Amino acid sequence: MTSVLYDLPGPKARARNRLLGVLGILLLAGGIGFVGYRFWATGQFDADRWEWILYVNVQVGLGNALLNTLTAFGLGAALALTFGAVFAAARLSDHGVFRGPAMIVVEFFRAAPLVVLIFIFYYGLGMSQLWALVLGLTLYNGAVLAEVFRAGVLSLPKGQSEAAYAIGMRKTQVMNVVLLPQALRAMMPAIISQLVVLLKDTALGFLITYEELLDYARLIGGLGQFNRPQIPTALVVAAIYIILCLLLTWLARILDNRQRRTKKVAVKPSDEKKALVGSPGAGTPGEPGRNIDVGD
Amino acid sequence: MNALLDEIQNFWLVFADNSDAYVRGFGNTLRLFAVAVIGSVALGALLAMLRVSPVPVFRAMGTLYVTVVRNTPLTLVFVFFVFAYPYLELNSFQPFTAAVIALSLYTAAFVCEVFRSGINTVPVGQAEASRALGLTFTQTLGEVILPQAVRSVFPPLVSVLIALLKNTTIAAGFSVAEAGALRSMLSERGYDVFYGLVWVLVIFVLLVIPLTLLQRSLEKRWSVAR
Numbered sequence: 001m002t003s004v005l006y007d008l009p010g011p012k013a014r015a016r017n018r019l020l021g022v023l024g025i026l027l028l029a030g031g032i033g034f035v036g037y038r039f040w041a042t043g044q045f046d047a048d049r050w051e052w053i054l055y056v057n058v059q060v061g062l063g064n065a066l067l068n069t070l071t072a073f074g075l076g077a078a079l080a081l082t083f084g085a086v087f088a089a090a091r092l093s094d095h096g097v098f099r100g101p102a103m104i105v106v107e108f109f110r111a112a113p114l115v116v117l118i119f120i121f122y123y124g125l126g127m128s129q130l131w132a133l134v135l136g137l138t139l140y141n142g143a144v145l146a147e148v149f150r151a152g153v154l155s156l157p158k159g160q161s162e163a164a165y166a167i168g169m170r171k172t173q174v175m176n177v178v179l180l181p182q183a184l185r186a187m188m189p190a191i192i193s194q195l196v197v198l199l200k201d202t203a204l205g206f207l208i209t210y211e212e213l214l215d216y217a218r219l220i221g222g223l224g225q226f227n228r229p230q231i232p233t234a235l236v237v238a239a240i241y242i243i244l245c246l247l248l249t250w251l252a253r254i255l256d257n258r259q260r261r262t263k264k265v266a267v268k269p270s271d272e273k274k275a276l277v278g279s280p281g282a283g284t285p286g287e288p289g290r291n292i293d294v295g296d
Numbered sequence: 297m298n299a300l301l302d303e304i305q306n307f308w309l310v311f312a313d314n315s316d317a318y319v320r321g322f323g324n325t326l327r328l329f330a331v332a333v334i335g336s337v338a339l340g341a342l343l344a345m346l347r348v349s350p351v352p353v354f355r356a357m358g359t360l361y362v363t364v365v366r367n368t369p370l371t372l373v374f375v376f377f378v379f380a381y382p383y384l385e386l387n388s389f390q391p392f393t394a395a396v397i398a399l400s401l402y403t404a405a406f407v408c409e410v411f412r413s414g415i416n417t418v419p420v421g422q423a424e425a426s427r428a429l430g431l432t433f434t435q436t437l438g439e440v441i442l443p444q445a446v447r448s449v450f451p452p453l454v455s456v457l458i459a460l461l462k463n464t465t466i467a468a469g470f471s472v473a474e475a476g477a478l479r480s481m482l483s484e485r486g487y488d489v490f491y492g493l494v495w496v497l498v499i500f501v502l503l504v505i506p507l508t509l510l511q512r513s514l515e516k517r518w519s520v521a522r
Contacts, residue, residue, distance in 0.1 A: 021353040021354070024351065039384070107505075111462075113462035116465055124494070237372065241367065245366075245367035
């Protein structure tokens with residue numbers, strides 16, 4: 001990795017960096033050590049605080065809670081993607097009748113705090129916990145996704161749609177056959193990161209006592225029978241959330257790589273080696289193909 | 297027709313009769329927002345420094361923090377500081393302080409990414425060119441790189457701060473008296489909760505709109521021609 005901020009270190013700077021590195025490790029170890037000491041001193045590592053995880057009932061409960069979280073996520077994701085597609089289409093429409101109201105709706109729900117939306121559906125309109133949560137997630141993330149879709153379509157070169165119109169395609173055809181396939185490829189990272197946000201935001205269901213992961217962790221954490229394992233349950237649930245989100249990001253990377261591959265169908269075998277030099281840089285979208293011209 | 301007018305009057309009265317609570321609630325929201333902005337920008341800048349530092353250990357520490365925090369729900373961070381933290385038997389703090397800490401720790405990861413990508417948008421050639429002209433390190437950083445980085449950092453930073461402003465409402469679920477907590481007070485006083493929450497929504501949208509406009513104008517005025 002090259003950074004604009006510093007030169008390649010010389011001998012003196014290397015020595016200094018090494019010293020700083022050691023100090024950094026010591027500082028980090030000190031921090032972790034202190035937290036570990038507090039955990040130990042207050043008995044967070046005691047067996048009775050972790051025993052809960054061995055109970056079959058608790059495991060089943062945890063599984064159900066996970067299922068509830070994923071249900072809210074699945075419904076929310078499907079509805080938000082639909083909402084986003086519809087409103088992006090409306091905002092890109094040639095008819096002012098659709099554009100104006102769609103803009104107001106999208107801007108409004110982008111500015112609205114999700115918690116307040118969920119409270120309105122649950123306390124104000126008396127919906128069930130699941131639907132209040134799902135509807136809130138849909139409106140907020142759908143509005144953001146609408147903007148993502150719109151930006152993706154607008155980012156394509158104008159010549160693409162002009163050429164499509166020139167060969168006699170109709171508006172719907174231009175959108176579905178020419179613009180969307182290209183735009184989707186470019187938008188994939190943004191869509192997935194919005195889905196990660198959606199997945200994390202299902203934890204807001206906790207505030208309206210929807211029985212999801214966090215809610216279940218809080219329930220188990222408060223049980224005197226297990227010596228109130230608030231910290232262990234919080235740690236376990238945090239790990240589950242992080243793994244779920246990383247799985248989603250990982251899925252996105254696989255999809256992204258696959259799409260990159262199809263793009264190179266026409267590459268001649270002799271060029272393939274060169275192109276491969278560039279592909280490990282998939283994680284740095286800022287410098288596309290920077291290494292491709294490396295001579296071999 | 298009269299029924300509709302009655303409803304409109306009801307809607308207005310919820311706000312008019314409880315304006316004291318609204319002023320107090322949104323006052324707390326803005327206080328929470330202001331303190332958390334300072335906390336998250338300071339911590340975010342520190343993390344960004346770690347992430348672009350020449351020392352690999354620092355970079356790894358920054359990356360670890362960002363990966364963990366960005367994939368953790370904010371509600372969980374709140375749960376940790378409000379319900380789990382007291383079990384560590386360290387010095388305790390008020391719900392407001394807990395909210396500031398949770399919001400700052402969470403938002404800092406996003407602020408860090410904004411800063412880092414802002415620094416990375418400046419092409420390496422700029423630094424090389426200014427070095428070749430004989431500018432010192434301080435001049436290169438202060439007159440060539442940072443001005444360009446700041447311009448591309450501000451618009452996304454404002455969107456992160458908008459998200460922070462909206463996230464303050466989560467504090468309402470953890471006994472911090474701010475705008476989101478108006479619900480319980482309204483139902484105690486016997487007013488229509490639906491109307492009360494719609495008012496909260498409207499005021500939040502009104503608070504966010506100027507920030508969005510600021511962001512748009514910055515984006516237009518400050519976009520670096522490259």
